[in-house]
Amino acid sequence: MAYKTCVSIAEKTPKKLKQTLAKALKKSDYAEIRFDFLNPNAVPEALHLIRKDLGRCVSTLRPIREGGKFSGNEKNRISIIKLIAEYDPFLLDIEYNTLRKNRNLQRYLKNTDTSLLVSWHNFKQTPTVTVLKKKLLEMKKFSNNIKIVTMARSVNDGSRILSLYNNSKNVKLIAFSMGNFGKMSRLLCLLLGSPYTYVSLGKPIAPGQFSLDEVKSIFTGRK
Template sequence: MICVALAERSVRDLLEAADRAAAGGADLVEVRLDALGAPGPADVETLLGAAPLPLVFTNRHPGEGGAFRGPEEARVAPLIAAARSGAAYVDIELRTEAGLRRRLREAATSGGARLIVSHHDFAATPPPETLRDILARQHAAGADVAKLVTTARSPEEARRLLFLYPEAETRDLPLVAFAMGPFGRTTRLACLALGAPFTYATLEAGRETAPGQVPLAELRDILDRLQAPQNTRR
């Protein structure tokens, strides 16, 4: 599946972009609430009521590439509202205080949302033992899906991250792991072959929410070609 990440300045713009994502073959839409400035429960309800695709809500911490600048309670509050009101997924960073994570976990359980516990590294890809430790902590935090995104400074760093999939399988934990940056572009596709439930794309070039995101049309075309029946000559 393809999840298109959207960081728009208004709910109206988000819904218009979500419509375009649906028309382009996306399966999910990630709503970056931090781009809205000060999102409230009414914004969440409007998005859930009008969006054409299942929604992933996140309110990204500034330490992991986000734009939210308020207190942590205010950052998590709209995610709790989304989890209780019909969101497909809510995404909370592993770095978030444990009590707030537990409150979101409880809201997700009661509302039927799946909890993504995420970690982003915009500098590099840590050593294998560090990656395994992060994954273990995501599992212990009650993740339904672990999201682990690093920056690949070389092909070796990109491969290192992909080797984490067998570890996630032993924990029976769905994993979305890929690398940002030029060396990581192919991992955004390879992760699907290794078991990731979805990968992330940008709606179009120039609207990326993270380095190395592939435009939806390009990624959709590649996946469709790979999945198309092949004529073989005998």
């Protein structure tokens, strides 16, 4: 089957980021740049160094409250997000809760025609199907590119998150569960219509994440 991968990259310096990105894009369709792992002052340099590859990159600046590493104030984070948007990445990942509370940012992204990936994470559990469906509908107001990720505490949790694909008409949905119980949902989502799945080059960046070589081996029988 045809499948696509997105390597999550969480480097701490612009130089190392550029090196790892080059390595990732030789083997993967896309890469996710976790800009929140960088010192905020280093983001402009990083953007300049990787500008030619951003057309294949999902760009993320995740705050601590959303499971990321960015510890600065929200005003500064929004300024950096706007800077990233100016480089026109493949997708700019912004949390649903951030967009919901910031109309100024909504207008800016609309005016700049930024390709937006609206994301929502629950690191504690997987809500009911009713709650998940409602969340999906709310997120569709901002973009047709949607990412919903939850923590699986049982096999049923993984099945529940995947049931969202029954309601994903006209939406590019990336939905799966974290943790050991949700690990297979990272693969099954590809069979159900996810545009890609997140992988690592080695050590997982998120709970239950497969490496790029593991996914290639599973789907093609070779690394």
